[in-house]
Amino acid sequence: MxxxxxxxxxxxxxxxxxxxxxxxxxxxxxxxxxxxxxxxxxxxxxxxxxxxxxxxxxxxxxxxxxxxxxxxxxxxxxxxxxxxxxxxxxxxxxxxxxxxxxxxxxxxxxxxxxxxxxxxxxxxxxxxxxxxxxxxxxxxxxxxxxxxxxxxxxxxKVNDRSMDASLTRYTPFAFIGIVILTLQIALGGWTSSNYAALVCQELPVCHDGWMTQLTFSESFQLIPPERETYEFGHLGAAERITIHAMHRIGAMITLIYLAWLALTLFFKARSAGLKKSAAVMGLILIIQVALGVSNVVFSLPLAVAVAHNVVAALLMLALITITYSLKSRPENAYV
Incomplete structure (x- = not known):
């Protein structure tokens, strides 16, 4: 192979x-x-x-x-x-x-x-x-x-853990990071597919009074009522605000958790490979946050919105690299 x-x-x-x-x-x-x-x-x-x-x-x-x-x-x-x-x-x-x-x-x-x-x-x-x-x-x-x-x-046959065996205890935290990021990507997809990306145009979460408009039952109904088409969305304003707000809150949780993980591994790692991976993930995380804020400030410009998707994918790959490096396995293991 x-x-x-x-x-x-x-x-x-x-x-x-x-x-x-x-x-x-x-x-x-x-x-x-x-x-x-x-x-x-x-x-x-x-x-x-x-x-x-x-x-x-x-x-x-x-x-x-x-x-x-x-x-x-x-x-x-x-x-x-x-x-x-x-x-x-x-x-x-x-x-x-x-x-x-x-x-x-x-x-x-x-x-x-x-x-x-x-x-x-x-x-x-x-x-x-x-x-x-x-x-x-x-x-x-x-x-x-x-x-x-x-x-x-x-x-x-990537295996750069020779000087970082003690950091294998962070493997579960890296897996948790993958779960959190996956959920956040899913929330982003749900926001986009329900045409809710532009309902909140203020930072950090939404406009004044957004908390009084939260409604979860219809906002996250996986199988919607049958309609002739779902193009341009089928939900009301309150449902779209709920979806967008949850995506913003999810972004904050993802930022805090992955920043903690990247900083912890960067300062604790002794091998150049793991230290570099943590630094790269931190940099990608900063870029992703900047793109998210730009989507709000500039009302979802096409290039920025596409880049937001691509950088999310790169962030996941960086997290997979770290998880793979941390995961305990025999030296020279192939599979």
């Missing part, structure tokens, strides 16, 4: 690109730019000629062709499809080389996740942007990226 390291790195970069394109598609309201799946108005690309557009709008009269949105969606699908093929290739090569002791279960798990991701992509369209499906699709993309990165760490 060591020979496939360049392929894994390329696929990892592509996975990060797919997450970026997914965020761009979602933030440009292009999730239904193509009302069918896997094609677009029955084509493998976007309707472009007058004849194609006329036929498309006859087939889908409720969804007039918007070429810019349709291209955003189809480019995302092209890249996601390529990612799926590359993950399939990684699994095939891992299976062929299983006698060499490579980690087969990770490629198998990735293959299962990417197949389910394809189903979520289809359901995103057929269920008209139902929030739980959109959020699940986002989390599936992050999971795919994390599994690829973990596979890269495994095949690279």
């Amino acid at each position: 060591q020979n496939n390291k360049p392929l894994i790195i390329f696929t990892l970069i592509l996975a990060l690109g797919v997450i970026s394109l997914g965020a761009f598609t979602r933030l440009t309201d292009a999730g239904l730019g193509c009302p069918d799946w896997p094609g677009c108005y029955g084509l493998i690309d976007v309707p472009q000629t007058e004849t194609q557009i006329a036929k498309a709008e006859m087939a889908f009269p409720e969804r007039p062709v918007e070429p810019a949105k349709a291209w955003n969606e189809m480019i995302h699908r092209y890249f996601a499809g390529t990612l799926g093929l590359l993950i399939g290739l990684i699994f095939i090569l891992s299976f062929k080389n299983r006698d060499q002791g490579g980690p087969l279960y990770l490629p198998l798990l990735m293959l299962g996740v990417v197949i389910f991701q394809a189903a979520l992509g289809a359901w995103t369209v057929t269920l008209k942007l139902m929030p739980i499906i959109v959020m699940g699709h986002l989390l599936g993309g992050f999971l795919t990226l994390c599994l690829l990165y973990l596979l890269l760490l495994r095949v690279s």
Whole structure:
């Protein structure tokens, strides 16, 4: 599997690109730019000629062709499809080389996740942007990226704990950090999929009186009432304020916890590798907070909002690096 390291790195970069394109598609309201799946108005690309557009709008009269949105969606699908093929290739090569002791279960798990991701992509369209499906699709993309990165760490035989054996006691705290960050990413996905990103435009949490508007039962109802479409949201102002406020509070908890973890490991670590990983995670955390504040101050500019998604992914990878370094395992372990 060591020979496939360049392929894994390329696929990892592509996975990060797919997450970026997914965020761009979602933030440009292009999730239904193509009302069918896997094609677009029955084509493998976007309707472009007058004849194609006329036929498309006859087939889908409720969804007039918007070429810019349709291209955003189809480019995302092209890249996601390529990612799926590359993950399939990684699994095939891992299976062929299983006698060499490579980690087969990770490629198998990735293959299962990417197949389910394809189903979520289809359901995103057929269920008209139902929030739980959109959020699940986002989390599936992050999971795919994390599994690829973990596979890269495994095949690279990363083990830089020789001078930090005493810090293995912080492993559970690193795992807790992963859980907290995952929940925060899920809250971000829930905020975005319910079109609640702009309901609170003041810091640190929301406008005056936000606490009196909190309502949790409908705000976090995973299976919503059936509607013709969930595009542009189906919840009222109070529900969206609740979702956004919980995302802000979650961001504060995540900041405090990960900052504590990064600072603790930075000052206690003796190995250069672990100290560097803690410093990198701290830097990414600062950038992520700055992007979050910028989203509020500048009313969700597209570039900043996309970067907020990408940096969240990088923050998770940095946390995985630290957790992997801390986790007690035999020297030279491969899997």
